[in-house]
Amino acid sequence: MAEAIAPATTFHDAVREWHHSYESEWSPSHKMQAIAILERDVVPFLGRKPVKDISPAEVLEVLLQIANSRTVGVAHRARLACNQVFRLAVLTGRAERNPVAELHRMLPPVDRAEKPAIELKDFFLLLRAIDVYDGSTIVKTSMQLAPLLLARSGELRNAEWSEINWETAEWIIPAQKRKNNRSHTVPLSTQAMVILRDVHALTGHSRFVFPSQRSPFNCINENAVTAAFRRLGYKGAAPSFVFRKRAAMILLEELGYPSDLVACQLGHTIDDLHSRKFYARESTRLVQRxxxxxxxxxxxxxAKSGQRLPNKGGDV
Incomplete structure (x- = not known):
């Protein structure tokens, strides 16, 4: 009689088993890419959950977070990798079903005509161009702040002066302005504080940090930022994608910070068995962030001055 197979207790165990298994139908290069995506973008969220208990809804939420914080293409590659892991888990008796099998049409389709993410060197050139932008100072300032905060476009445009804590150097986004109804604290770097103090001299009398020039009772709209992008030569590029996602990729790939810490800065929810412990450590995470x-x-x-800092330095 064949020896019984001991069940893998967690999704991370199943990932490791798949990694070392010869059963994979993928080439070695594709397999290594898949492992990198799993370890960076999936394991921090699902790694400690029992592999047999993970539901399709839990996997889908993680995949949608990947699509939002990185790209839809990366989310689809993560789905394929997860599918391989769960297939092997089912074949070896470690799980009763493959929750990924039900998700093949749940992710947004990859737009084959979509331009790839802006290259790193072009991103630095964009930041230099913004610094000398001769259009609206309010729009210019919003673009200068965007990569320093990683906030969503709507959150940044709707920022109010009452939300800025000058003493602690924090921007506290209230719960009613966020999708998950949780307030979110954004630590402000010294560079961000300098920019905010400069724009405060211009708009400090207004409710909004970035008031509309047409009406001080409203904030600037997204079209104003998109128009500025066109003037800078980035026609067709989505400002929120360029700033938020490229800055997040720098943290992950250039500076080597863990994906769960970057996700916390992006305002995502870590949905695993230890989510309560995660939020219980919010004060510690704020120091790290x-x-x-x-x-x-x-x-x-x-980088804007032509220098580069050493990468892979995010020890947390």
Whole structure:
């Protein structure tokens, strides 16, 4: 009789088993890419959950977070990798079903005509161009702040002066302005504080940090930022994608910070068995995020001047 197979207790165990299994139908290069995506973007969220208990809804939420924080293409590659892991788990008796099998049409389709993410060197050129932009100062300032905060476009445009804590150098986004109804604290680097103080001299009398020129009772709209992008030569590029996602990729790939810490800065929810412990450590995470965002700001400042900071330095 064949020896019984001991069940893998967690999804991370199943990932490791798949990694070392010869059963994979993928080439070695594709398999290594899949492992990198799993370890960076999926394991921090699902790694500690029992592999047999993971539901399709839980996998889908993680995949949608990947699509939002990185790209839809990366989310689809993560789905394929997860599918391989769960297939092997089912074949070896470690799980009763493959929750990914039901998700093949749940992710947004990859737009084959979509331009690839802006290259790193072009991103630095864009930041330099923004610094000398001769259009609206309010729009210019919003673009300068965007990569220093990683906030969503709507959250940044709707920022109010009452939400800025000058003493603690924090921007506290109230729960009613966020999709998950949780307030979110954004640590402000020294560079971000300098920009905010400069724009405060211009718009401090207004409710909004970035008031509309047509009506001080409203904030600037997204079209104003998109128009500025066109003037800078980036026609067709989505400003929110360029700033938020490229800055997040710098934290992950250039500075080496863990994906769960970056996800926390992006305002995502870590949905695993330890989510309560995760939020219980929010104060500790804020200290780590403050250091991380200061390092990002220093990195971007050096990069704009033609220098580069050492990468892979995010020890947290």
């Amino acid at each position: 403050r250091e991380m965002m200061q390092r990002l700001a220093d990195y971007l400042k050096s």
